[in-house]
Amino acid sequence: xxxxxxxxxxxxxxxxxxxxxxxxxxxxxxxxxxxxxxxxxxxxxxxxxxxxxxxxxxxxxxxxxxxxxxxxxxxxxxxxxxxxxxxxxxxxxxxxxxxxxxxxxxxxxxxxxxxxxxxxxxxxxxxxxxxxxxxxxxxxxxxxxxxxxxxxxxxxxxxxxxxxxxxxxxxxxxxxxxxxxxxxxxxxxxxxxx
Amino acid sequence: xxxxxxxxxxxxxxxxxxxxxxxxxxxxxxxxxxxxxxxxxxxxxxxxxxxxxxxxxxxxxxxxxxxxxxxxxxxxxxxxxxxxxxxxxxxxxxxxxxxxxxxxxxxxxxxxxxxxxxxxxxxxxxxxxxxxxxxxxxxxxxxxxxxxxxxxxxxxxxxxxxxxxxxxxxxxxxxxxxxxxxxxxxxxxxxxxxxx
Numbered sequence: 001x002x003x004x005x006x007x008x009x010x011x012x013x014x015x016x017x018x019x020x021x022x023x024x025x026x027x028x029x030x031x032x033x034x035x036x037x038x039x040x041x042x043x044x045x046x047x048x049x050x051x052x053x054x055x056x057x058x059x060x061x062x063x064x065x066x067x068x069x070x071x072x073x074x075x076x077x078x079x080x081x082x083x084x085x086x087x088x089x090x091x092x093x094x095x096x097x098x099x100x101x102x103x104x105x106x107x108x109x110x111x112x113x114x115x116x117x118x119x120x121x122x123x124x125x126x127x128x129x130x131x132x133x134x135x136x137x138x139x140x141x142x143x144x145x146x147x148x149x150x151x152x153x154x155x156x157x158x159x160x161x162x163x164x165x166x167x168x169x170x171x172x173x174x175x176x177x178x179x180x181x182x183x184x185x186x187x188x189x190x191x192x193x194x
Numbered sequence: 195x196x197x198x199x200x201x202x203x204x205x206x207x208x209x210x211x212x213x214x215x216x217x218x219x220x221x222x223x224x225x226x227x228x229x230x231x232x233x234x235x236x237x238x239x240x241x242x243x244x245x246x247x248x249x250x251x252x253x254x255x256x257x258x259x260x261x262x263x264x265x266x267x268x269x270x271x272x273x274x275x276x277x278x279x280x281x282x283x284x285x286x287x288x289x290x291x292x293x294x295x296x297x298x299x300x301x302x303x304x305x306x307x308x309x310x311x312x313x314x315x316x317x318x319x320x321x322x323x324x325x326x327x328x329x330x331x332x333x334x335x336x337x338x339x340x341x342x343x344x345x346x347x348x349x350x351x352x353x354x355x356x357x358x359x360x361x362x363x364x365x366x367x368x369x370x371x372x373x374x375x376x377x378x379x380x381x382x383x384x385x386x387x388x389x390x
Contacts, residue, residue: 041258128257139198146219147254153221172215173198175247178254180201185253186246 013070016061024064028057035081037148041132042085045092052088056081078145078159124185131181139174142167203246205239214244218251 003015003023009030015023032053039052059080067076132140145156153167160167179186202208210233216222217230233240 037258125257128253132254144258147251148258171219172212175215175250176198176201178250179246182250186249
């Protein structure tokens with residue numbers, strides 16, 4: 001029996017495990033956004049995201065039969081996405097064939113009424129991204145999941161196999177570290193607010 | 195990077211900091227939100243950290259959210275938006291091409307008796323047959339049979355080195371066509387099936 005759009009994630013996974021491609025399509029549409037953001041947050045270059053995300057879904061289709069406990073799909077998908085992104089990042093670092101592009105913000109600069117301001121925003125964005133990527137993994141991962149998709153502590157805990165209390169503690173510490181690293185940006189905003 | 199336990203923001207204690215974070219993360223109970231509201235009214239240190247963390251969250255969310263369109267997998271189903279919709283159009287074009295090359299299929303070389311046992315298709319782009327039976331194919335001896343992979347599954351950088359063409363239609367089952375696929379590493383025959 002074909003799955004419907006209101007089917008739960010577990011039903012979609014079970015159907016995909018039976019080989020129903022339509023079920024996987026639905027599952028992908030439902031979760032692609034956060035997978036893309038996790039990949040982006042990990043590989044740092046938007047130019048790589050499409051390739052890596054395609055690899056993620058190809059891997060999911062090939063290996064979904066190995067997912068023994070469908071209730072743990074979130075953790076499984078997160079690890080799959082993260083590993084694919086890390087592999088892509090390693091390959092890119094190894095190749096070292098090109099400079100870092102201006103990334104997704106470049107078109108915005110081209111069409112912006114104030115190019116200097118646009119460049120400033122781009123630089124600020126990269127700085128924030130660098131600071132996040134510079135966090136130790138135990139703090140970075142929950143922070144990314146919290147901010148790319150507004151996941152709850154429970155959802156983050158499910159994805160990372162952590163108790164909710166631990167997720168909360170790590171998010172507090174991630175903020176502490178980022179506040180220190182980006183203190184000038186935070187202080188600037190406070191002055192602006194006054 | 196310093197140990198986060200050593201850099202507690204000045205002027206507030208650990209519990210207040212947690213309370214602020216819980217509220218910013220939409221995890222606080224109504225009682226906790228009321229408690230924080232009272233704290234923010236009377237405690238300048240809590241107000242400062244609350245404002246800083248709120249600003250930090252906004253910067254992080256802006257930096258982390260990728261504002262580029264989703265790849266083919268994420269587009270709406272149906273029409274040309276889905277990977278199968280796009281592939282179906284390609285398949286129809288392939289059938290048209292097949293009509294031109296069908297004579298090639300009946301060349302003596304193409305009708306050599308095959309010793310290969312029929313093999314089930316490893317993974318087709320859609321379910322085949324009402325009972326889910328796999329399509330049986332009969333590859334010509336000597337040609338490796340590859341597994342069909344929709345172009346959406348092929349990383350973009352590999353597409354530049356991938357060449358596909360229709361080489362024939364199986365007489366018994368017209369819903370199966372063969373592609374010849376060449377890449378840098380190999381040349382394979384790839385069967386695909388569908389409502390062709």
